[in-house]
Amino acid sequence: MNSISIQAPRAGVLVRRGRRRVGRGLPAALALLPTALVVLVVYVGCMLWTVRLSFTGSTLLPRYDWVGFAQYVRLFANDRFLTSAGNIVIFGILFITGCLILGFLLAVFIDQNVRGEGVLRTIFLYPYAMSFIVTGVAWQWFLNPGLGLQKLMRDTGFPGFTFDWLVNPDMAIYTIVIAGIWHGAGLTMAILLAGLRGVDSDLWKAARVDGVPAWRYYLSVVLPLLRPMVVTATVLLATGVVKLYDLVVAMTLGGPGISTEVPAKFVMDHLFERNNIGLGTAAATIMLIAVVSILAPWVYARYVREEGGRV
Amino acid sequence: MNPGIRERLVLTAVGWIAAGLIFFPVFWMVLTSFKTEVEAVQTPPSLFFTPTLENYAAVRERADYVHFATNSVVISLGATLLALVVAVPAAYAMAFFPGKRTKDLLLWMLSTKMMPAVGVLIPVYLLFRDFGAIDSRWGLIVVYTLMNLPIVIWMLYTFFKEVPKDILEAGRMDGARPRQEVWLLLMPLSLPGIASTALLSIILCWNEAFWSLNLTTSAAAPLTTFIASFSAPEGLFWAKLSAASTVAIAPILVFGWMSQRQLVRGLTFGAVK
Numbered sequence: 157m158n159s160i161s162i163q164a165p166r167a168g169v170l171v172r173r174g175r176r177r178v179g180r181g182l183p184a185a186l187a188l189l190p191t192a193l194v195v196l197v198v199y200v201g202c203m204l205w206t207v208r209l210s211f212t213g214s215t216l217l218p219r220y221d222w223v224g225f226a227q228y229v230r231l232f233a234n235d236r237f238l239t240s241a242g243n244i245v246i247f248g249i250l251f252i253t254g255c256l257i258l259g260f261l262l263a264v265f266i267d268q269n270v271r272g273e274g275v276l277r278t279i280f281l282y283p284y285a286m287s288f289i290v291t292g293v294a295w296q297w298f299l300n301p302g303l304g305l306q307k308l309m310r311d312t313g314f315p316g317f318t319f320d321w322l323v324n325p326d327m328a329i330y331t332i333v334i335a336g337i338w339h340g341a342g343l344t345m346a347i348l349l350a351g352l353r354g355v356d357s358d359l360w361k362a363a364r365v366d367g368v369p370a371w372r373y374y375l376s377v378v379l380p381l382l383r384p385m386v387v388t389a390t391v392l393l394a395t396g397v398v399k400l401y402d403l404v405v406a407m408t409l410g411g412p413g414i415s416t417e418v419p420a421k422f423v424m425d426h427l428f429e430r431n432n433i434g435l436g437t438a439a440a441t442i443m444l445i446a447v448v449s450i451l452a453p454w455v456y457a458r459y460v461r462e463e464g465g466r467v
Numbered sequence: 468m469n470p471g472i473r474e475r476l477v478l479t480a481v482g483w484i485a486a487g488l489i490f491f492p493v494f495w496m497v498l499t500s501f502k503t504e505v506e507a508v509q510t511p512p513s514l515f516f517t518p519t520l521e522n523y524a525a526v527r528e529r530a531d532y533v534h535f536a537t538n539s540v541v542i543s544l545g546a547t548l549l550a551l552v553v554a555v556p557a558a559y560a561m562a563f564f565p566g567k568r569t570k571d572l573l574l575w576m577l578s579t580k581m582m583p584a585v586g587v588l589i590p591v592y593l594l595f596r597d598f599g600a601i602d603s604r605w606g607l608i609v610v611y612t613l614m615n616l617p618i619v620i621w622m623l624y625t626f627f628k629e630v631p632k633d634i635l636e637a638g639r640m641d642g643a644r645p646r647q648e649v650w651l652l653l654m655p656l657s658l659p660g661i662a663s664t665a666l667l668s669i670i671l672c673w674n675e676a677f678w679s680l681n682l683t684t685s686a687a688a689p690l691t692t693f694i695a696s697f698s699a700p701e702g703l704f705w706a707k708l709s710a711a712s713t714v715a716i717a718p719i720l721v722f723g724w725m726s727q728r729q730l731v732r733g734l735t736f737g738a739v740k
Contacts, residue, residue: 286716
């Protein structure tokens with residue numbers, strides 16, 4: 157129902173009186189053309205261009221020589237890149253899991269017919285409407301040991317309270333996870349809530365007759381029914397993971413040291429500050445390959461399922 | 468589920484506490500923006516104080532805030548309008564005249580949304596340099612339009628699908644030309660959907676920082692760039708930074724509150740009705 161799914165075109169749609177169909181169908185196809193071209197030329201073209209550049213020794217300006225895999229060899233010997241890659245994996249896993257858990261709890265909660273549901277839903281969703289820059293700024297202050305939470309707790313009578321993750325190289329990446337979850341949990345909530353609303357309330361009555369506790373009901377009965385919504389939410393969250401950049405820039409600028417570097421920032425830094433287009437594009441290519449290899453099985457599965465199932 | 472009255476009161480209380488916790492960082496930021504720099508870092512933090520507008524005045528003077536805000540408005544609205552102009556005919560074609568490849572094309576376009584933007588950054592930057600588009604409003608408008616186009620088309624497509632075909636067909640029988648069909652029938656009928664889509668596009672443009680940080684310096688820089696330039700790693704000028712951030716999120720918070728339904732539907736990419 158409410159999931160983001162691409163429906164197979166219905167067979168009957170095209171069966172109309174012949175001439176009218178041609179008359180309407182042609183401009184329709186023309187309307188699609190610019191979009192299709194843009195997708196093809198801009199996205200695919202630029203991606204291929206990036207890949208090509210990654211095999212050159214370009215520095216400040218692009219050159220079109222051929223250095224083979226030299227940039228990739230350098231890339232995988234680069235601490236900064238390896239840290240970035242590790243960080244994006246940590247962030248991705250924790251961020252998606254965290255958002256799903258918190259979002260599910262919030263959705264279950266709102267599903268109890270609480271008062272002011274519409275208002276609460278909007279408040280929970282608000283963080284998602286704010287830019288990562290502002291999110292980063294707000295959390296940078298909140299987690300700053302000298303200004304925010306730690307100071308607040310110490311001032312109000314907990315002198316031993318310590319929360320210095322933001323300035324601790326080992327923990328700083330987790331502060332970015334926290335800010336990210338805060339940003340994305342509301343979106344997950346809204347999507348899962350739509351799914352919860354579609355669950356037949358008779359199921360709960362039946363479960364109650366059988367003496368099933370509420371938590372068990374939600375975990376074993378409802379959650380499996382929400383699978384399409386969980387998939388939708390995961391896909392949306394995953395696109396956020398790939399884009400992780402502005403949050404880091406606003407919160408830590410990659411620091412302390414290089415502890416919160418992420419791949420997108422690595423590419424930017426090498427393009428603009430370090431004048432190393434070759435290495436930057438090599439890192440970008442690795443990112444493209446990573447995303448495609450995660451995406452491909454999913455798209456493939458989807459195709460096979462839809463083609464085999466409905467058409 | 469329908470819990471009893473007492474449970475319900477408890478649940479409502481818990482809900483508001485959760486909402487308060489979630490909203491706290493924002494609330495605190497807004498509060499800080501009305502304090503002086505000294506009060507902002509005071510011990511213990513003051514909840515009651517004489518509000519001051521000096522930070523807003525300072526922000527305005529120091530960095531020509533109006534200039535950045537204007538850029539944000541022009542670019543967001545421009546890119547949204549341009550995206551709608553391209554997307555409405557495309558979505559119309561896909562929803563009412565689907566071909567064999569329509570589904571593939573949609574999936575294709577959506578998948579570009581999942582690709583990392585850094586994958587195309589360097590070529591786009593080089594193109595921008597050649598066309599003199601760096602630090603120009605129209606350059607950002609074009610990039611934002613391309614960036615949001617797949618989502619905008621996808622959302623309009625789902626909304627158009629909900630419009631009963633019979634109505635459009637009746638219009639056709641009465642001799643409506645394709646343009647009339649779209650303008651006089653389809654658009655009015657799916658107005659809430661178009662509004663959700665436009666709102667989403669505006670929010671995405673408004674919040675965008677990846678491209679604006681890298682493709683603009685000052686002339687066309689929007690608010691996100693402005694705030695990022697304010698953000699000192701040690702939290703200096705905290706009150707001023709709060710004021711700048713508050714100003715940047717205020718339109719979205721107010722606008723979003725007025726159109727909650729559209730906001731929820733837009734932010735979830737049309738998945739929630």
